[in-house]
Amino acid sequence: MSANVHPFERLSPQRIVEAVESLGMWLPGEPFTLNSYENRVFMVSDDERRRWVVKFYRPERWTDAQIQEEHDFLFELDEAGVSVGVPWRSETGDSLHHTEGFRFALFAQVVGQAPELEKPADLFALGEVLGQVHAVGKQRDFRYRRTLDPDAMVQESRTQVLGSRWMNARQRRAYERISQELHEALRQRGWPQSWNLRVHGDCHIGNILGRDERFSLVDFDDSVMAPAVQDLWMLLTAQSDPEAHMQLAEIIEGYEQHLDFDRRQLEWVEPLRSLRLVRHSAWLAARWDDPAFPRAFPWVAEEGYWDDHIRTLEQQRHALEQAPRWIAGLDTGF
Missing domain, CATH: 1.10.510.10 (Transferase(Phosphotransferase) domain 1)
Structure with missing residues (x-):
């Protein structure tokens, strides 16, 4: 592959599915691309019809420690009863995952609409x-x-x-x-x-x-x-x-x-x-x-x-x- 190809161009649907399935899930369908530019974000559904948002972090923007600190803050907020989108953790407690040079995280879908700032x-x-x-x-x-x-x-x-x-x-x-x-x-x-x-x-x-x-x-x-x-x-x-x-x-x-x-x-x-x-x-x-x-x-x-x-x-x-x-x-x- 050419050195001029941007890393995100390597995120084919197959790679995305393989990354999520490496966590022990099975995805019967293809990922749906969500509107995001800084990172790459996709909606996926597992075999139990649960919807997940998978985020692939932009390479070289944050360190692993910085991303993990973001996740740890979310866990703190969740434990305090604050409504936030919390990353999924594996049986070993990991919320930041790695695949083929990418860091990614999985979040349960948060449903709803944007607020009306006139109300x-x-x-x-x-x-x-x-x-x-x-x-x-x-x-x-x-x-x-x-x-x-x-x-x-x-x-x-x-x-x-x-x-x-x-x-x-x-x-x-x-x-x-x-x-x-x-x-x-x-x-x-x-x-x-x-x-x-x-x-x-x-x-x-x-x-x-x-x-x-x-x-x-x-x-x-x-x-x-x-x-x-x-x-x-x-x-x-x-x-x-x-x-x-x-x-x-x-x-x-x-x-x-x-x-x-x-x-x-x-x-x-x-x-x-x-x-x-x-x-x-x-x-x-x-x-x-x-x-x-x-x-x-x-x-x-x-x-x-x-x-x-x-x-x-x-x-x-x-x-x-x-x-x-x-x-x-x-x-x-x-």
């Missing part, structure tokens, strides 16, 4: 489950997984994007300027290390499933040491201030059924949004050698994408200059 009851329920997660997360620190570091992450992202081949000279100058301005704005803020705890890390509605106002969190692949607000801010989607304050109030009320929330962290909602915007384009550039990315995101190679991205970063820089909208109108508790 107060859903927001309250989301706040509750996040408060439960963080109450466990604060009990100890990660040893191997990363700590969220906006300064380092923006610098790494800028280097990745500026090293790509897509932008023309005008765009490159504009991107270099605006990304540097955002970098400086984030540097000037900083957060106390005392705010850091184990969090989900990528808490958007695609990683939340449930029904009847009971939700489960799945995919802790980006679990990290970070402030609690890292798991809250992506749920704040409203455009008008009254709706925004409703969202935040419901989430915090649910959250504080289990753990107090330091309102000073709300100053980081827009900075964290800035960080995600900068990291997203860098992620696309870094993963372009994976054939799934050009197929799924062809517009990244087009000039218009980078004009739009630079314009979005300009708008975000202006948002950072404004007074934090999430604090105005909310009882800060101080």
Whole structure:
């Protein structure tokens, strides 16, 4: 096989089935591909009609110790009664498995729908489950997984994007300027290390499933040491201030059924949004050698994408200059 073939291209249906069956299961049908780019994720059914999600981790992204630490956090949460997607363990207690150079894990399917972020009851329920997660997360620190570091992450992202081949000279100058301005704005803020705890890390509605106002969190692949607000801010989607304050109030009320929330962290909602915007384009550039990315995101190679991205970063820089909208109108508790 050519050295230029991406490792994930070797994940044929037969290999996937053989990997799962090496754990002692029998799969009567073929795997169904689920929507995932960072890793490769498939739905499979065994001979007892149980549905499983099998995740093949991206080679060289995490160490075995980092993945195992993610799994161990999930086991802690499950033991504490928190609703999360927990990896299957073999009779020897192993949750991380190896096959032909890949690491993979098996999860029982979590059924349900994404929450509706316009519904107060859903927001309250989301706040509750996040408060439960963080109450466990604060009990100890990660040893191997990363700590969220906006300064380092923006610098790494800028280097990745500026090293790509897509932008023309005008765009490159504009991107270099605006990304540097955002970098400086984030540097000037900083957060106390005392705010850091184990969090989900990528808490958007695609990683939340449930029904009847009971939700489960799945995919802790980006679990990290970070402030609690890292798991809250992506749920704040409203455009008008009254709706925004409703969202935040419901989430915090649910959250504080289990753990107090330091309102000073709300100053980081827009900075964290800035960080995600900068990291997203860098992620696309870094993963372009994976054939799934050009197929799924062809517009990244087009000039218009980078004009739009630079314009979005300009708008975000202006948002950072404004007074934090999430604090105005909310009882800060101080």
